[in-house]
Amino acid sequence: MPEATINFYRDGAIVQSTVTDENGYYSYALERGTYDVEVVMDGYVTGRVDGVVLGNSEDIVVDLYLRHDSACLTYTPEAFFALHYPDQVSEQTLTFTNTGAQDAIFEITELEGEGPPVPYAYAQPAASKEVVELILDDGSAEDAIGLTSGGEFLWVNRFTPNPDQYPFTLTRVETWWLANVNATDKMRIVIYQNTTGSSDPASGAEFLYQQDITATASETWVSYDLDEPVVFEGPGDVIIGLVNLETRTGIYPATIDENSAKGRSWIGIYSGNVPNPPTLPPDSMWDELSAIGFPGNFVIRGYGETGGGTPGDIPWLTEDPTAGVVFADGGTVDVTLTFDSTGLVWGGDYFGGLRVDNAPDPKITIPPVQLRVLPFNLIFLPIILRNFH
Ligand SMILES: [Ca+2]
Numbered sequence: 538m539p540e541a542t543i544n545f546y547r548d549g550a551i552v553q554s555t556v557t558d559e560n561g562y563y564s565y566a567l568e569r570g571t572y573d574v575e576v577v578m579d580g581y582v583t584g585r586v587d588g589v590v591l592g593n594s595e596d597i598v599v600d601l602y603l604r605h606d607s608a609c610l611t612y613t614p615e616a617f618f619a620l621h622y623p624d625q626v627s628e629q630t631l632t633f634t635n636t637g638a639q640d641a642i643f644e645i646t647e648l649e650g651e652g653p654p655v656p657y658a659y660a661q662p663a664a665s666k667e668v669v670e671l672i673l674d675d676g677s678a679e680d681a682i683g684l685t686s687g688g689e690f691l692w693v694n695r696f697t698p699n700p701d702q703y704p705f706t707l708t709r710v711e712t713w714w715l716a717n718v719n720a721t722d723k724m725r726i727v728i729y730q731n732t733t734g735s736s737d738p739a740s741g742a743e744f745l746y747q748q749d750i751t752a753t754a755s756e757t758w759v760s761y762d763l764d765e766p767v768v769f770e771g772p773g774d775v776i777i778g779l780v781n782l783e784t785r786t787g788i789y790p791a792t793i794d795e796n797s798a799k800g801r802s803w804i805g806i807y808s809g810n811v812p813n814p815p816t817l818p819p820d821s822m823w824d825e826l827s828a829i830g831f832p833g834n835f836v837i838r839g840y841g842e843t844g845g846g847t848p849g850d851i852p853w854l855t856e857d858p859t860a861g862v863v864f865a866d867g868g869t870v871d872v873t874l875t876f877d878s879t880g881l882v883w884g885g886d887y888f889g890g891l892r893v894d895n896a897p898d899p900k901i902t903i904p905p906v907q908l909r910v911l912p913f914n915l916i917f918l919p920i921i922l923r924n925f926h
């Protein structure tokens with residue numbers, strides 16, 4: 538773990554302190570004796586190993602695992618499917634688990650399915666989703682910039698999708714690396730929304746998602762699938778950016794299209810490394826590209842599809858509870874899902890989704906729900922025939 542502080546205690550008092558190197562290693566020469574070793578790092582729960590005995594001229598290895606000081610909410614199962622005859626009620630359980638070090642709050646909203654029930658004899662429902670493309674550039678990159686003296690920085694594009702494209706789900710980010718970027722260089726995708734209408738994307742930006750990626754020296758488009766698609770309710774702006782985590786000089790990762798400047802590409806520098814997650818605006822420099830003499834667009838694109846669901850009542854489904862707190866360190870909460878096919882048309886598939894809002898993490902996930910109602914004529918009727926002489 539890089540740049541963590543290691544404190545050595547002896548009889549309850551700090552005797553020495555050091556910092557891990559960029560690979561997360563540390564070593565320190567101490568007088569022999571018994572020490573308590575503590576590891577402190579921003580954003581993590583402080584770790585500690587007590588009673589490390591150091592003898593004469595020996596190396597002692599003390600490895601520590603630190604936990605993020607945040608909530609980590611997951612749920613099972615990932616999707617729900619119920620098979621009913623008409624006028625039947627059944628229950629299933631959605632279980633939340635919080636493996637993080639902070640309490641998590643969940644809130645469930647029903648999302649209406651699309652269209653009328655689909656006879657299940659006919660494969661999948663007709664897709665009514667449309668592709669959403671977030672593009673500022675003209676398709677070709679002419680230049681790229683980096684920091685003359687090296688170091689981390691951030692660059693973003695501000696997109697304003699048409700209001701009727703909302704809600705939509707962002708699934709993919711594309712960019713273009715030039716040859717001075719190595720195929721092993723570490724970068725990070727960062728995604729924000731801004732519903733304030735501000736033309737400065739930092740003013741009112743809300744951080745939504747980040748994902749570490751590795752560059753490739755491709756000289757062409759490179760596509761990165763988001764591990765967790767991001768849902769935008771809108772309307773407003775979508776901010777997609779990249780963070781350069783390579784601190785060497787001579788790397789110019791922020792690729793620019795110089796032919797069609799839209800005034801929507803911003804570059805940010807922090808007084809130290811880019812914080813994790815990167816808060817906007819950066820505290821050292823924050824400028825639109827033309828203001829620093831490079832009018833153009835960063836070559837960053839976003840792709841997704843419309844949908845993510847329209848909040849509304851699913852008449853055949855109820856959840857209990859619809860919100861709650863999942864305690865840290867392995868807490869669980871069960872939510873009962875009740876499927877009710879009373880009064881539904883027989884012989885069809887009904888679709889919907891459950892939007893799960895997750896605080897303090899702003900992540901939104903949507904487990905799909907499906908109810909299949911069988912026709913009456915498939916009901917097995919036991920008939921006993923008896924032969925009376
Ligand atoms: Ca171009």
Ligand SMILES: [Ca+2]
Nearest residue numbers: 851852854855
């Ligand atoms: Ca309902």
